[in-house]
Amino acid sequence: MGDMLELDGSGGDSGNIINEPFDRALESRYLVYALSTITSRALPDVRDGLKPVQRRIIHAMGELGLDPASNFKKCAKIVGDVMGKYHPHGDSAIYDALVRLAQDFSVRYPLVDGQGNFGNIDGDSAAAYRYTEARLTAIGALLNEGVEEDAVVFRETYSQEDEEPAVLPAGYPNLLANGSMGIAVGMATSIPPHNAAELIDACLLLIEKPEADLDEIVALVPGPDFPTGGICVETREAIREAYATGKGGFRTRARWHVEDTGRGTWRVIVTQTPYQVQKSKIVEHLAELIDNKRAPLLGDVRDESAEDIRLVLEPRSRTVEPEHLMESLFKLTDLESRFSMNLNVLDARGAPRVMTLVECLKAFLEHKREVIVARANWRLRKIDARLEILEGLLVAYLNLDKVIHIIRNEEDPKAVLITTYSISDIQANAILDTRLRNLRKLEEMEIRQENKQLKAERVGLVARIESERLQWEQAGKELQQIRAIFSKDTPLGARRTTFADAPASLSLSAEAFVTREPITVILSQKGWIRALKGKVDDLSTVKYKDGDSYCLSVQAETTDRIVLFATDGRAFALAGDKLPSGRGLGEPVRLSIDLGEEHDIVAMFVPQPEGERLVAASSGYGFVVSDEECAAMRRSGKQVLNLDGRAKTAVVLPIEGDMLAVVGENRKLLVFNSDELPRMGRGKGVKLQSYKDGGLLDALTFHSADGLAWFDTSGRRHDVPDWRDYVAKRAAAGRMVPRGFSKTGKFNG
Template identity: 60%
Template sequence: MTVHTPPPEGGRIIDEPMSEALSRRYLAYALSTITNRALPDVRDGFKPVHRRIMYAMHEMRLNPQAAARKCAKVVGEVMGGFHPHGDASIYDALVRLAQDFSQRYPLVDGQGNFGNIDGDSAAAMRYTECKLTPAAMLLMDGIDQDAVDFRPTYDDQDEEPVVLPAGFPNLLANGSSGIAVGMATSIPPHNVGELIEACQLLLDRPEATTEELAAIVPGPDFPTGGVAVEGHASILDAYETGRGGVRLRARWETEDLGRGVWRIVVTEVPYQVQKSKLIADLAELIENKKAPLLADVRDESAEDIRLILEPKSRTVEPEVLMESLFKLSDLEIRFPINMNVLDATGTPRVMGLKACLQAFLDHRREVLVRRGNWRIQKIEKRLHLLEGLRIVFLNLDEVIRIVREEEQPKAVLIARFGLSELQADYVLDTRLRQLARIEEMAIENEYKALSEELAGLRAMIASPAKQSKLIALGLQDVRKAMISPRRTTISEAVDTSAFAPIEAFIPREAITVVLSERGWIRAQKGKVDDPSELKFKEGDSLAFLVPAYTTDKLLLAASDGRIFTIGADKLASGRGHGEPVRLMIDLDEGVGVVNLVAHQPGAKLLVASKAGYGFVAPEDDLLAQKRGGKQVLNGEMLAALRVAGDHVATIGENIKALVFRVDELPEMGRGKGVKLQSFKQGGLADLTTFNAESGPEWVDGGGRRRQWPDWKDWLGKRAQAGRQGPRGLRKFR
């Protein structure tokens, strides 16, 4: 039994500040994530997991001519020998390499269910099979000829390549994406034929500019096609700086059904957009009345994509319908460009198009030289042996005599003919039939051919110009093998200002907006003459009744000082109880609704807090585009009412009233405002606006509206304390 003695006191304890310990360990984690997981290498375009999958399949001899093997076998080999992580992550990476809608040039030939563009996942690895594609073999070409460095695997039992030889610029051809600690990468796929043409331009003229390269590579080429509408200047800037983006739209066409009836057929969807989710989103837009020009959507896809979009009216132009849907759905996406990669030294860098292509060419040059040196070593070794055989043929009888008669023929051969030990062993191991006359001629021919090859290789290694020529010839062969027409159309940027806004196509119909105490909102058609006939859920009642039109925007003021914007056309039908208003806007629980009005261009709202501060806000400045609304008032909002007169009447919780002119209040977009009425204790209870000609009204305890004929007795200046109000006056509304 082994007895483990405890370490000396404090021997395993490191005394250091927590902040230093955390920062050092987190930095190590961040660097590991960046270099070993998230960012691709600029030379072969691979992250470690993809590179290990490729190399493991190469070691398993899964070339295009071989029979496919179970993916479970490949994943096991990768995990056991090279990648000590979960099998799920390895299989996910392998699946993506086989998907023709994810990879512009798939590197794995998958047999079985590898998922689809609808977003369905691949079958389990025990059901699917795979092997390498011809494109993958181009990336591996020369890996057994000392083309790249190798390093020990995680368990020191084997070796793995640091980088693949990369016969074509895979980084840009297939793209890459990933998120690390503090940095990310997003590189779109491109057409390999255009990339190789750009590489050849750089080989001929290393001083070529990014603009010249962009004339050859006009933009990304996504595997799912589509139309890029970013504009040349924007794409050029992204290629120059390594950062930017490209707007990608679905490809569509109009199908004429006769008699003026038509429909839209979508044949290509943007990259990485799941078709099933896109259809569900379009259907939701129709259901929620957010796409007023679209009547129906359905999927008629088989092997090719075919989405049918039915317009609500034949009078709408197809371009207008599609422009509205591009704004509302993933029929248009913006693919970010962030060409953040690991350079040849393993350092994260953001590179432009030229820098990426130049790094690839530098790598190809290094691979070419290393393969040349490897071949030179093989040829020199073979020539050394052939020289020994040539000596044998010149002295064949003497060699035979030495072999037959001498006790130590090897030593005698070395001494007699000046052979090396390696040559002597080779001569002694040579079969008699190889000493025939015809073999002598074959040896001479081989010696001559190898000598010429050796001279050519040495000249190539000494001449950068020859290296460039060989690289160009190799790339030209790759281009012929991988030629593929461009799938993504590069179009000029679309000016959407010429198209009318969606609201212009919403039918203008009179409605009455009903908002209950519990926050359920709906739209009744026409005018509601008798509010008592409205039905609500049990325990609920009417809070606000607002006449409006379907084209109106509704302003909802909340007690937390925010004002939200709701499209009247998006409200649920008045046949039921409606829907919770909190589903339409980000209204927090516990926050009450202060007021609901239909927006009137040019109108103004008087907003006031319970603390007695307020200001006048133009309604046009209060419209919000987001669900979160706009923060307008700093403080708890008491009222947000439309300015309908030239005077303001306030009443405090101390029952003191004050009347002053509206123009004493400042006009502003947001803030705390100014003091409306002074209070020794308590705050503001209510306020209203009115015209001096008609005078104000107030509501008594019985709910009856009463005139206030002598209101001028309470007329004063803003921020005064006021005086005791008329008997019964508690609120104005």
């Protein structure tokens, strides 16, 4: 990176070569690009809420006379003017920005009135700009109000042939009203739209009470107001924190209601979707969930939208609760979406920074005050110029005959008038330009009246320029007038997004997201797992890989969790719907769980709500654990049974009786009451049986009324008639098994 880079800036002239280290050249040029992206493309100005391309579009349309009362003009004309005069980028970027300003589902208050195809909420793009027409809306025109009265600073355009406003006057807080989104280099902005009437109320409060705190502002501006409506389910505390820091998010859900279709049937009608979520994408996703059986509560979806949104969701059965159906879809689809807020804007000095809600409102108000002062100064200059002319005309009326004589007889009447009456060059020109028919008494009276009115207005303007209090009073009056346009009594101003609390207490089972179907889970000796469809009792025809064979199986459902207990004392849980299909040979279970090759699976079961199991190590220690304690949905599992030395998990069996029988590798049998075992969630447990040699081999729970029995490899039952002779306290050594007991030493063959 330390290599030297020679830059020939003259296209071949060796006298213009710049000798500079490559890393420094790259750093300086990339910094220029980054700053240009931040300040000239991606971030909006806190004062008018516009990015440069949007500002140039609004200004150019104002210059073209495209106010709300004018006729539409081709968008090609608008794009051409913006690109030729102001914007040093391509036509597509300009037209895309113009289209977005006209879409009532993209901006809360459209600044452009579009005629033609400007796209739709389904994501369809607008027609080419040679087919569409546009003009400013009344709200868009408010941003330009005062731009011709020196209300803002102008700067040179990129071609240095013209001037453009550095910021628009902006009669209302457009930044928060319409929001903004942009990605720059190393930073981004994401500002949700808000209700303009509420923002203006907050501004009026800050004018009246500059020290108002955030809680008072949030009482007036409770949250965003998205153009597509919806229901904001973010907590009040989270919303306040977002406005206090300038960073946060707003969780929004679709608006829906239940439509009764008779005979106990119903359907859900979605009328509003979350902001910036394409309706067609939601429908496609819902249809995909139905096809893949990932939304078992949903039977069908139809899009019956015309001008208004109407999505019809049919439940799979009438027994489904509407709230359960919608909660499942909120979790699975974009019917619930989160809009992140990052109030990163350019301040009045052009520096990017993250502002709070109150800071944004105060920055707008300060801009509003500066515009009022600038317009007052402009009007004052106009009044002074007019008063100068009026005073000259009054001189002419007072000396009318002599003025006419000078004009008729003098070769240079202008110079003589200036000398004779001590008037200025401007006043002399005004006298000479006056028509003879205007030299009548009525005209003199009108001039005197106008002179009087302008002087009175001048007094008021001078007072306003010198008094900050009067400036804020004028700002309040103007905001009050503008608020009438955004009144909540109008369709445009009425709040669209409402607030509600998410139903935290509504818990959904796995059945809300997975179709319930019976399966039979098989685990092979070499650790390959698969799920056969249905309840398969005869597994003799199941095929395995060469050298592999049957190990464990369990009948379950796709909504169940399948628990695997390993020889290292850990328990793992797998979702029944995520298991490999039984059409093939399955997959190694170690792909789903972190289990070393030196350990094996000793038990596989479906946890029961009130189920309990004995877990015991080969060392003879164990305890009773609930099924739920073993159902850890983690790849690393949960360490349930703590093991010493070379001990391994020997027994995992359900507690199904009041008695427990254990047998050791030394073929000694011990029976004791199962209540002597502790109930634990994790640990080593207590000693079940004492051994001099070997360890625990097998265990069995049974009801004392049924008696103790063991089963051979054929499944035949063999009772132990004198089983009570083996009853003793837990941790005893036990007695030798009865004659004829299983040759393997286990209770099951």
